[in-house]
Amino acid sequence: MRLTSGLLATLSAFALSGCLYGFAGGGLPPSIKTVAVLPFDNQTSEPTLTQEVSVAVREAVQSRLGLRQASEQQADAVVKGTISRYEPDLPVQYVGDESQRQVTVTRRLVQVTVSVEILDQKQGKSLWQRSGLVLEGDYAPGQEASGRKTALDKLVTNIVEGAQSQW
Secondary structure, three states: OOOHHHHHHHHHHHHHHHHOOOOOOOOOOOOOOEEEEOOOOOOOOOOOHHHHHHHHHHHHHHOOOOOOEOOOOOEEEEEEEEEEEEEEEEEEEEEEEEOOOOOEEEEEEEEEEEEEEEEEOOOEEEEEEEEEEEEEEEEOOOHHHHHHHHHHHHHHHHHHHHHOOOO
C-alpha cells in the first residue's frame, strides 16, 4: 500500500510539472496590433471571389487573431494574396445505371488555389507566406456555394494557424 501511494505521489508530481511546460516564440510579434487585408488579386474568371476571400480573411484576423482593422498606411501588418485558380465543378463521386448507360454525379468539388502573405510593414519583412495553397470543398450537385464556403474556411484556418505558429 505504501509503495502504491508513493508511486501515485511521484506520478502526480510528474503530471503536474508537465502541466507547467509551455512553448514560447509562436504567434505574431507583439508589435502587430493592427492589420489591413488588401483585396486579393483575382486571376480567375469568378469575379465574386475577391470580395468573398477578403471578407472571410478580414473577419478571421479580427476575431481569431485579435487584430484590429486599419488602413494600409496605418496598419502594423498587411495581408495580401493572389487567387490563381478556381475550379468550381470537379466531379468526385458517381453512380452508374447500366440499364440506361448513364452516369450521375453525386458529389462535386470546388478547388481554389491561392498564394497569401502576412507582411510586417514596419520591419518590411514577411511574417508568414504560402504559395500555391490548394483548398477544397466538396458539395452536392447544385450546392456550389457550400463547397466554396468550405474551401474559404480552410483558407482562413491555414492563415490563422500559420500566423499563430511562427517558430
